Amino acid sequence: MRFFLVIISIVTGLQQPFFAQSTEDVFKLASTRTMNMVRQLKDSTKIPVTQKADGTIQWANLYDWRSGFFAGNMWQLLEYTKDKAWQAEARRWTAALEPLQYFTEHHDLGFMVYCSYGAGYRLTGDEQYKKILVQAAKSLSTRFNDATGTIKSWNTFKSWKDGTVYSYPVIIDNMMNLELLFFASRVTGDPAFRDIAIKHANTTLQNHFRKDFSSYHVVCYDIVTGKVLARETAQGYAHESAWSRGQAWALYGYTVMYRETRDKKYLRQAQGIARYLMNQPNTPKDLIPYWDYHAGNNTYAPCTPNAEKYGKGEIPRDASAGAIMASALLELCDYAKINEKKKIVAYAKQILESLSSPQFLASHQESPFYLLKHSVGSAAHGGEIDVPLIYADYYFLEAMLRMKKHS
Numbered sequence: 072m073r074f075f076l077v078i079i080s081i082v083t084g085l086q087q088p089f090f091a092q093s094t095e096d097v098f099k100l101a102s103t104r105t106m107n108m109v110r111q112l113k114d115s116t117k118i119p120v121t122q123k124a125d126g127t128i129q130w131a132n133l134y135d136w137r138s139g140f141f142a143g144n145m146w147q148l149l150e151y152t153k154d155k156a157w158q159a160e161a162r163r164w165t166a167a168l169e170p171l172q173y174f175t176e177h178h179d180l181g182f183m184v185y186c187s188y189g190a191g192y193r194l195t196g197d198e199q200y201k202k203i204l205v206q207a208a209k210s211l212s213t214r215f216n217d218a219t220g221t222i223k224s225w226n227t228f229k230s231w232k233d234g235t236v237y238s239y240p241v242i243i244d245n246m247m248n249l250e251l252l253f254f255a256s257r258v259t260g261d262p263a264f265r266d267i268a269i270k271h272a273n274t275t276l277q278n279h280f281r282k283d284f285s286s287y288h289v290v291c292y293d294i295v296t297g298k299v300l301a302r303e304t305a306q307g308y309a310h311e312s313a314w315s316r317g318q319a320w321a322l323y324g325y326t327v328m329y330r331e332t333r334d335k336k337y338l339r340q341a342q343g344i345a346r347y348l349m350n351q352p353n354t355p356k357d358l359i360p361y362w363d364y365h366a367g368n369n370t371y372a373p374c375t376p377n378a379e380k381y382g383k384g385e386i387p388r389d390a391s392a393g394a395i396m397a398s399a400l401l402e403l404c405d406y407a408k409i410n411e412k413k414k415i416v417a418y419a420k421q422i423l424e425s426l427s428s429p430q431f432l433a434s435h436q437e438s439p440f441y442l443l444k445h446s447v448g449s450a451a452h453g454g455e456i457d458v459p460l461i462y463a464d465y466y467f468l469e470a471m472l473r474m475k476k477h478s
């Protein structure tokens with residue numbers, strides 16, 4: 072059956088459902104789709120992030136948290152194909168992000184700058200890229216506060232519960248910004264960036280997690296006393312539920328923390344999160360999670376009418392959460408004992424097989440631009456439901472690259 076689908080896809084120019092059988096298939100498709108976006112957008116300040124209902128590209132400007140992923144995809148294309156044409160495009164789209172090095176308005180600089188400039192530096196050794204990364208780490212560090220022991224995520228957060236506006240919210244996603252800080256300490260020899268990352272990770276470990284290793288999305292702090300004022304959700308189903316992408320960010324973040332510090336408490340945390348996710352009773356057979364592990368579960372009170380709407384009927388999946396989780400697991404397995412490692416790799420492999428199947432890999436008709444369909448941006452806000460997302464593609468490519476050494 073698989074073979075038959077592949078032949079149909081090749082003969083008809085990918086008009087039929089596409090079944091990627093290998094890393095090669097996925098990267099070929101990524102080359103075609105990424106080039107389609109480059110041709111369509113031309114201007115590198117318009118950065119593709121998702122697809123509109125009419126099938127056209129939704130783009131964002133450089134200050135959007137997703138701005139580094141498109142260039143990041145091109146660097147991954149260069150890494151896999153070694154085709155220099157990708158280096159030229161990756162450089163062009165990365166250069167458009169240069170002003171970000173001075174940006175201090177939210178916490179997402181790690182995503183924006185490390186997936187783009189970080190990859191560029193790793194692959195080219197360009198000294199200018201290093202300077203920009205260090206300056207970005209300085210900018211991110213301005214959001215750290217000693218009293219809370221964390222980097223502030225957003226400038227404010229308005230509670231779905233009671234409308235309270237909090238001025239020091241920290242979201243679990245913030246764990247993904249710490250890799251940039253470790254990089255900056257490594258290349259400058261200044262431990263200050265790394266110290267901030269460790270303090271942030273320790274505070275988050277203490278305040279963001281429940282006993283079962285699931286994580287709250289948002290924790291709000293008092294900036295003077297550092298006390299936790301609230302634990303809620305912004306994008307999940309319920310305040311006490313497990314928003315799927317948030318859990319994947321936590322898994323990825325603590326795996327990176329162990330890589331960077333070799334402190335066993337981070338490994339135990341990442342392993343605990345992995346166990347929680349891999350043993351979730353409410354995971355579909357193909358292992359691509361619903362947008363929230365508890366969406367539609369009536370022991371949890373939905374936080375918004377939109378969350379409630381997407382907890383009924385056919386509950387949307389979040390392919391992006393699956394891709395991030397697969398990529399994180401494929402690093403975590405390197406730190407596991409042999410039996411555990413086998414289980415982790417098998418789980419990640421099954422996720423990647425599902426993402427490579429017609430159920431999640433978009434046909435040309437479904438999207439000439441993105442690889443994966445069926446992701447969710449924010450169901451609570453009612454936005455980007457069951458759509459392609461640029462970061463789903465980014466972590467899918469990263470996971471496929473990481474899977475190579477296990478195939």
Ligand code: GLY
Pocket residue numbers: 136244306316448
């Ligand atoms: N803040 C990143 C996300 O929506 O996952």
